Amino acid sequence: MVTGGFRTKSGMNSALGNGVTNLIGIGRPMTLDLDAPNRLLSGAVEKLDCVELELKLDDRDAESEMPEETKAFINKLGPGLWFQYQVMQIRRDRGPDRHMRKKRGMTGLQENDLKAANELEWPPE
Ligand SMILES: Cc1cc2nc3c(=O)[nH]c(=O)nc-3n(C[C@H](O)[C@H](O)[C@H](O)COP(=O)(O)O)c2cc1C
Numbered sequence: 001m002v003t004g005g006f007r008t009k010s011g012m013n014s015a016l017g018n019g020v021t022n023l024i025g026i027g028r029p030m031t032l033d034l035d036a037p038n039r040l041l042s043g044a045v046e047k048l049d050c051v052e053l054e055l056k057l058d059d060r061d062a063e064s065e066m067p068e069e070t071k072a073f074i075n076k077l078g079p080g081l082w083f084q085y086q087v088m089q090i091r092r093d094r095g096p097d098r099h100m101r102k103k104r105g106m107t108g109l110q111e112n113d114l115k116a117a118n119e120l121e122w123p124p125e
Contacts, residue, residue, distance in 0.1 A: 003027060007048045009040045028052055031086035032096045051098060055079040061103045078106025085109060 003025030006012050012024050029036045029048040039045045056062070056075050082105035086096045097105075 001025060007050055009043075009046050012040070028083050031083045031090070032098050034090070052079055052083075055082055055102060055106065057106070058102050074103070074106050078102075081109045082106050 001023040002015065002021040004027075006015070006024050006026060007029065015021050015024065026036055026048070028051065032049065032051060033039070036048055040048070055078065057071055057078075062071060082100070082102070085100065085105045085108060086098075088109075089096050
């Protein structure tokens with residue numbers, strides 16, 4: 001099994017056809033479209049969206065007073081959190097939200113964790 005970056009039906013068929021792999025995993029696109037494999041198999045689409053390429057702070061955040069190191073940190077680690085946020089949306093039956101504000105999706109989970117951590121008794125009794 002191979003996973004990571006497969007987005008086109010032709011690319012997948014080529015990897016399967018030449019014996020590189022016998023099973024392909026699809027990760028990030030499925031957080032936005034649980035039906036993605038079926039749509040590829042049926043021929044409804046040839047290529048899945050590459051949303052990961054767009055996951056950078058929006059201009060208004062990139063131009064904000066936020067320290068440059070913080071912006072770089074969010075742009076590096078945030079995309080993974082953005083996809084986790086989509087999974088939470090699905091789990092809560094809200095469905096994925098691909099238009100979610102980038103900064104919110106890339107930092108929201110950390111802010112929630114921080115809030116929860118602040119409410120914990122520490123050190124524990
Ligand atoms: C929300 C999310 C959760 C993931 N959780 C795991 C995990 O628990 N263990 C793991 O080995 N990979 C995990 N992955 C990585 C995927 O299995 C996959 O290897 C990776 O996303 C690259 O494939 P892609 O380009 O199709 O996204 C996760 C990916 C996403 C988007």
